[in-house]
Amino acid sequence: DAGVIQSPRHEVTEMGQEVTLRCKPISGHDYLFWYRQTMMRGLELLIYFNNNVPIDDSGMPEDRFSAKMPNASFSTLKIQPSEPRDSAVYFCASMPGVGGTGELFFGEGSRLTVL
């Protein structure tokens, strides 16, 4: 398996623009997570899905952030409008469901810079 695939790896945009980050989880994994990593706040859980359904979005910073999972093999994290404080590395991770014990499989991350 190719692992969790994220795109783009790097994104530079200007304040006010819409940003869409994409993720393909490992096939067969029932859970998908979006994390954000910054120097100041470390690794924060934004939202997670189970079988394509959002379960907990309490970590989403504000209404400018939205996430979708239209099918088992694809998820997006959208920021509209983007602000400089959104600059961070965004990680997608997936986890098996049945028989799983909490081990997360991370993608390589999408580094977002908002100017």
Place this chain on the structure above:
Amino acid sequence: AQSVAQPEDQVNVAEGNPLTVKCTYSVSGNPYLFWYVQYPNRGLQFLLKYITGDNLVKGSYGFEAEFNKSQTSFHLKKPSALVSDSALYFCAVSPSGGYQKVTFGTGTKLQVIP
């Protein structure tokens, strides 16, 4: 609420010496405990986990960790450090009854000096 504390921002160790990266946790019920490693510009990689059973767990690359319930600790150890072990290490915890909700520590940078 669950939490993880990694008291050291950075640990320096000479190559060949034993290393320890500290972690303490707080969680309701029985914990699932994890260590992950992150190399520069990469995602986190799973190293090892404690679910139940033997308090000493062994993982990838010669790392091991010891679960201590009374001290609520899960320190990462390796008998002999390699320069290639230099990276950022994260401890994480989740409750066994809700293992999907994983909380990470702030990370400890390990620097192995040749």
